Amino acid sequence: xxxxxxxxxxxxxxxxxxxxxxxxxxxxxxxxxxxxxxxxxxxxxxxxxxxxxxxxxxxxxxxxxxxxxxxxxxxxxxxxxxxxxxxxxxxxxxxxxxxxxxxxxxxxxxxxxxxxxxxxxxxxxxxxxxxxxxxxxxxxxxxxxxxxxxxxxxxxxxxxxxxxxxxxxxxxxxxxxxxxxxxxxxxxxxxxxxxxxxxxxxxxxxxxxxxxxxxxxxxxxxxxxxxxxxxxxxxxxxxxxxxxxxxxxxxxxxxxxxxxxxxxxxxxxxxxxxxxxxxxxxxxxxxxxxxxxxxxx
Amino acid sequence: xxxxxxxxxxxxxxxxxxxxxxxxxxxxxxxxxxxxxxxxxxxxxxxxxxxxxxxxxxxxxxxxxxxxxxxxxxxxxxxxxxxxxxxxxxxxxxxxxxxxxxxxxxxxxxxxxxxxxxxxxxxxxxxxxxxxxxxxxxxxxxxxxxxxxxxxxxxxxxxxxxxxxxxxxxxxxxxxxxxxxxxxxxxxxxxxxxxxxxxxxxxxxxxxxxxxxxxxxxxxxxxxxxxxxxxxxxxxxxxxxxxxxxxxxxxxxxxxxxxxxxxxxxxxxxxxxxxxxxxxxxxxxxxxxxxxxxxxxxxxxxxxxxxxxxxxxxxxxxxxxxxxxxxxxxxxxxxxxxxxxxxxxxxxxxxxxxxxxxxxxxxxxxxxxxxxxxxxxxxxxxx
Amino acid sequence: xxxxxxxxxxxxxxxxxxxxxxxxxxxxxxxxxxxxxxxxxxxxxxxxxxxxxxxxxxxxxxxxxxxxxxxxxxxxxxxxxxxxxxxxxxxxxxxxxxxxxxxxxxxxxxxx
Ligand code: SF4
Ligand code: SF4
Ligand code: SF4
Numbered sequence: 189x190x191x192x193x194x195x196x197x198x199x200x201x202x203x204x205x206x207x208x209x210x211x212x213x214x215x216x217x218x219x220x221x222x223x224x225x226x227x228x229x230x231x232x233x234x235x236x237x238x239x240x241x242x243x244x245x246x247x248x249x250x251x252x253x254x255x256x257x258x259x260x261x262x263x264x265x266x267x268x269x270x271x272x273x274x275x276x277x278x279x280x281x282x283x284x285x286x287x288x289x290x291x292x293x294x295x296x297x298x299x300x301x302x303x304x305x306x307x308x309x310x311x312x313x314x315x316x317x318x319x320x321x322x323x324x325x326x327x328x329x330x331x332x333x334x335x336x337x338x339x340x341x342x343x344x345x346x347x348x349x350x351x352x353x354x355x356x357x358x359x360x361x362x363x364x365x366x367x368x369x370x371x372x373x374x375x376x377x378x379x380x381x382x383x384x385x386x387x388x389x390x391x392x393x394x395x396x397x398x399x400x401x402x403x404x405x406x407x408x409x410x411x412x413x414x415x416x417x418x419x420x421x422x423x424x425x426x427x428x429x430x431x432x433x434x435x436x437x438x439x440x441x442x443x444x445x446x447x448x449x450x451x452x453x454x455x456x457x458x459x460x461x462x463x464x465x466x467x468x469x470x471x472x473x474x475x476x477x478x479x480x481x482x483x484x485x
Numbered sequence: 486x487x488x489x490x491x492x493x494x495x496x497x498x499x500x501x502x503x504x505x506x507x508x509x510x511x512x513x514x515x516x517x518x519x520x521x522x523x524x525x526x527x528x529x530x531x532x533x534x535x536x537x538x539x540x541x542x543x544x545x546x547x548x549x550x551x552x553x554x555x556x557x558x559x560x561x562x563x564x565x566x567x568x569x570x571x572x573x574x575x576x577x578x579x580x581x582x583x584x585x586x587x588x589x590x591x592x593x594x595x596x597x598x599x600x601x602x603x604x605x606x607x608x609x610x611x612x613x614x615x616x617x618x619x620x621x622x623x624x625x626x627x628x629x630x631x632x633x634x635x636x637x638x639x640x641x642x643x644x645x646x647x648x649x650x651x652x653x654x655x656x657x658x659x660x661x662x663x664x665x666x667x668x669x670x671x672x673x674x675x676x677x678x679x680x681x682x683x684x685x686x687x688x689x690x691x692x693x694x695x696x697x698x699x700x701x702x703x704x705x706x707x708x709x710x711x712x713x714x715x716x717x718x719x720x721x722x723x724x725x726x727x728x729x730x731x732x733x734x735x736x737x738x739x740x741x742x743x744x745x746x747x748x749x750x751x752x753x754x755x756x757x758x759x760x761x762x763x764x765x766x767x768x769x770x771x772x773x774x775x776x777x778x779x780x781x782x783x784x785x786x787x788x789x790x791x792x793x794x795x796x797x798x799x800x801x802x803x804x805x806x807x808x809x810x811x812x813x814x815x816x817x818x819x820x821x822x823x824x825x826x827x828x829x830x831x832x833x834x835x836x837x838x839x840x841x842x843x844x845x846x847x848x849x850x851x852x853x854x855x856x857x858x859x860x861x862x863x864x865x866x867x868x
Numbered sequence: 869x870x871x872x873x874x875x876x877x878x879x880x881x882x883x884x885x886x887x888x889x890x891x892x893x894x895x896x897x898x899x900x901x902x903x904x905x906x907x908x909x910x911x912x913x914x915x916x917x918x919x920x921x922x923x924x925x926x927x928x929x930x931x932x933x934x935x936x937x938x939x940x941x942x943x944x945x946x947x948x949x950x951x952x953x954x955x956x957x958x959x960x961x962x963x964x965x966x967x968x969x970x971x972x973x974x975x976x977x978x979x980x
Binding site: 214215216217218221226227228230231232233234235236237238240241242245386387389390393426427428431432 | 896
Binding site for chain 2: 197198199201222225254255256258260268270271274275276277278279280281284286287288289290291292293294295296298299316317320324470474477478
């Protein structure tokens with residue numbers, strides 16, 4: 189028989205709960221944040237906090253109660269976003285946030301289900317799930333944070349890394365062509381597609397709250413600075429420098445064909461809302477099926 | 486439940502369909518799957534029945550997504566299921582781990598075919614037993630049930646749902662192509678006679694609720710999405726509050742509990758069927774379709790006066806370690822016919838050590854042992 | 869647009885004055901609020917917070933120029949800054965002059 193030693197350190201609930209109270213409730217948005225979880229783990233100048241913030245502002249704008257919303261994320265820096273929100277949040281496996289959200293959203297249609305994850309998570313390992321969820325038009329709001337690299341693991345190349353850019357796995361420059369995320373999402377059938385940068389905080393809030401009201405699969409790409417992973421090898425400076433770059437190079441073109449929505453940090457960054465259309469959702473079709481002719485069953 | 490989910494009465498169906506009916510009778514209201522032989526009939530039946538009983542059926546883009554979707558649905562409060570076979574089971578491993586780590590009740594049906602890889606898609610195998618136990622990385626406890634008839638496909642699917650709710654984790658139905666495709670009589674009892682275990686909900690207020698603190702049986706009550714508890718659920722090592730905590734003491738507490746909630750409750754979970762054991766010198770251990778041939782062989786041997794016993798594993802996992810240790814003292818030989826090159830046989834060897842002879846009668850897949858195959862071995866060792 | 873005199877309906881409008889709240893110890897000194905505040909109210913302070921960053925503070929003399937637009941609250945990645953309405957004041961000649969000055973400055977920046 190194997191002898192098993194009992195664990196030595198029990199969990200102290202009391203201490204934990206009191207610790208959480210300490211730094212909480214000193215900011216009006218703290219009600220949306222899990223007690224004791226802020227400060228978050230993201231680097232100084234990282235754009236992820238801006239996106240998290242925008243999500244909260246959009247919830248507030250639409251007056252969606254916290255218990256009627258849920259956030260699901262995958263793995264990576266963005267994957268950690270779910271854990272800071274004071275609501276039912278799910279931090280799933282790498283790339284699988286969308287199918288997880290699909291299950292949750294179908295069984296609880298009254299919930300506002302948002303997937304908040306990164307470009308690598310949603311378009312490399314999870315690419316297949318994303319295009320199929322868009323095709324099915326399930327009622328899932330996707331916010332994809334694009335920082336051009338894998339930040340959490342130390343700045344490796346991603347499906348969004350620009351051609352010739354340096355990352356820790358493309359030391360001589362990236363030889364692969366990046367995806368145009370908005371065009372891919374639109375082609376897959378998303379009913380709402382937009383792109384903003386972290387600099388466009390107000391527009392982003394507006395866009396997310398618009399997506400909340402839109403039944404079906406919505407997709408918002410947010411370009412963010414990643415000073416630690418992407419900026420450093422590409423000599424783009426601090427987070428703030430990247431934000432200034434966004435201000436300088438961005439052009440708003442609502443309604444532009446997403447195929448033409450250029451994203452080139454050196455030339456121009458096209459932002460705006462590119463797709464906004466009506467289409468029956470998976471749940472709409474299913475509803476019909478359920479109430480259909482019983483003889484056909 | 487009066488939504489037509491329970492088809493009370495006598496039927497003539499195959500195992501896959503019986504499994505789907507069992508799920509519906511257990512209250513399953515969400516199914517996500519991907520077509521794969523020989524499990525497709527489960528999905529087909531669900532696609533026909535779920536929309537008419539108020540549930541959701543969805544065909545996903547692959548098995549990875551299917552597994553993720555049922556976890557999501559389960560956190561939405563659903564009783565959720567998926568079905569697959571070998572290659573799909575391999576793909577599901579990643580999110581099985583997530584299900585174990587986040588303690589998400591759901592049922593996963595694996596109609597085993599012969600592998601590795603694509604193997605023999607339409608023919609039987611039993612070589613996923615160890616994969617079911619150890620397939621996803623890390624340590625966790627496993628419950629796997631192996632039905633041997635169409636009736637059991639129905640009954641044990643209900644049992645699987647009950648166990649998954651009770652122990653808050655994915656539970657496997659480890660069936661095989663033969664049982665899945667065999668047609669037999671199935672009796673479905675009236676709905677009120679079906680025993681269902683429902684999800685354990687927190688009784689505490691949200692501000693007092695500690696979402697991953699096990700109760701006496703080490704299982705925490707579960708608050709699902711939208712119930713006001715605002716739980717953070719993560720596949721990272723988390724403390725009892727559910728928050729990521731990258732520290733070995735937290736890992737220690739969590740993983741011990743995940744393993745122990747099955748290990749320490751094993752006696753309550755394990756189901757065995759044993760016959761002719763009193764004076765048995767030779768014991769045949771079998772499960773799934775092979776147990777049918779084994780039973781016939783054992784009965785024949787008994788009629789010839791051979792001192793042979795029969796032990797059928799209804800739950801393959803947790804393994805009946807205690808029972809086998811006990812038997813090993815007085816039984817001289819264990820014969821394990823299975824459609825693989827030694828998986829349950831390894832477990833028997835682990836329990837019996839040198840105290841009994843272990844004879845594995847393996848078939849690599851594609852066919853089942855005939856009663857004669859097993860009888861011949863019994864005869865050799867029971868003389 | 870440039871006002872050459874105080875508009876006749878100026879009395880109908882008022883300028884909000886924001887009260888800034890900065891949670892020093894949450895700040896990671898990214899500088900977003902400082903850079904993007906439309907009124908240039910903020911500046912990096914000399915003090916260190918517990919994490920060793922310089923949190924922002926209102927530029928001396930500019931405390932009253934925060935217009936409670938809340939952009940800093942929306943753009944701060946750390947939930948470390950927000951503003952609340954202190955009071956609203958009526959538009960004065962001075963405000964108009966300051967506005968015009970701002971427009972002039974912007975134009976200059978733009979043409980440079
Ligand atoms: S590595 Fe990049 S994306 Fe990750 S937290 Fe740091 S700055 Fe943000
Ligand atoms: S509220 Fe607006 S004006 Fe006031 S400090 Fe913040 S950004 Fe500047
Ligand atoms: S935006 Fe927030 S974190 Fe950045 S400098 Fe201002 S207060 Fe500090």
